[in-house]
Amino acid sequence: xxxxxxxxxxxxxxxxxxxxxxxxxxxxxxTIANNLIEYLNKECFPKNLVIGGCYILDTAGQGxxxxxxxxxxxxxxxxxxxxxTSNKIIWLHFGVxxxxxxFAIERQAVNEATFRCHDExxxxxxxxxxxxxxxxxxSIRETTLPVEEITKALANxxxxxxxxxxxxxxxxxxxxxxxxxxxxQNGTKSLFVxxxxxxxxxxxxxxxxxxxxxxxxxxxx
Numbered sequence: 001x002x003x004x005x006x007x008x009x010x011x012x013x014x015x016x017x018x019x020x021x022x023x024x025x026x027x028x029x030x031t032i033a034n035n036l037i038e039y040l041n042k043e044c045f046p047k048n049l050v051i052g053g054c055y056i057l058d059t060a061g062q063g064x065x066x067x068x069x070x071x072x073x074x075x076x077x078x079x080x081x082x083x084x085t086s087n088k089i090i091w092l093h094f095g096v097x098x099x100x101x102x103f104a105i106e107r108q109a110v111n112e113a114t115f116r117c118h119d120e121x122x123x124x125x126x127x128x129x130x131x132x133x134x135x136x137x138x139s140i141r142e143t144t145l146p147v148e149e150i151t152k153a154l155a156n157x158x159x160x161x162x163x164x165x166x167x168x169x170x171x172x173x174x175x176x177x178x179x180x181x182x183x184x185q186n187g188t189k190s191l192f193v194x195x196x197x198x199x200x201x202x203x204x205x206x207x208x209x210x211x212x213x214x215x216x217x218x219x220x221x
Contacts, residue, residue: 011088011218014052014075015210018095018171021059022117028198029094030056032210039207040214049218052078052089061113061130061174063121068175072182089188090145090217091179094210095172097194103154103161103201103209106192107147109177112137114169130177141180145191146220153216159209160201167192191217 017033020026033054040051055071058064075089097104111134113125129137147163154161167173172192179190193213195206 009088010048010050011090012050012052012075013090013092013214013217014071015054015214016057016071016091016093016175017054018057018059019120021120021171024096024098024197026198027059027096028195028203028206029096031198031203032094032195032206035207036210040211043211045215046218049214050087051214057175058120059171060119060121060123061115061125061171062123063119065178068178069182072179072186075188076186091183091188091190092214092217093172093175093179093190093192095167095175095192095194096197097168097172098197100194100196101160101200102196103159104164104194105147105151105154105161106143106164106167106172106176106194108140108142108165109167109173109180109192110137110169111135111139111141111177112169113174116170119171130174131181134181141177141184143180143189143191144183145189145217147191149220150191150213150216153220154209154212157212159205159212161209164194167194 017029111130113128113130115124118124151163176192183190
């Protein structure tokens with residue numbers, strides 16, 4: 001997707017969703033990530049936008065760290081292999097909040113893993129630091145993307161969306177914390193979005209939201 005002139009600055013967006021987990025047998029974010037490229041191909045998108053890939057993550061914390069970091073590193077490796085050094089890389093993570101009635105743009109993640117149930121690899125930490133070397137479980141990492149601006153732009157397009165300062169303490173927060181940390185270390189950007197179940201907001205609307213968000217990210221970066 002997208003095209004690039006000889007010296008054009010390109011925003012490359014990599015997207016992730018999650019597989020099923022306890023209480024959610026069909027994760028809408030898996031559907032979003034699986035169908036997003038095909039959906040976007042039907043739209044007219046800016047030339048400065050490239051979809052680097054769409055990935056499905058296991059809904060697991062510690063046990064899934066290696067594939068998570070391999071996925072994050074793949075964007076850096078791909079950029080290094082290109083002749084252009086102007087690419088801006090954004091990791092856009094989608095996670096489901098089964099109790100939500102609207103979309104939420106997450107501003108930050110907390111260095112705390114307190115899982116309300118076992119993850120899909122059987123781990124259930126309680127008040128453990130996600131990255132011990134980062135200090136206390138109250139430590140916070142914030143996205144460098146303009147969350148308020150992004151939320152307002154989506155709301156202006158008619159989506160029921162708000163900003164959030166609490167991504168929970170389950171796998172969504174766990175992945176977001178690692179992604180924000182990786183972004184800081186590697187000069188990329190990261191954003192997490194919580195979506196409701198399809199029974200609350202239908203699949204078509206959620207696909208439209210994902211497409212609109214990516215277009216906004218391309219313009220704001």
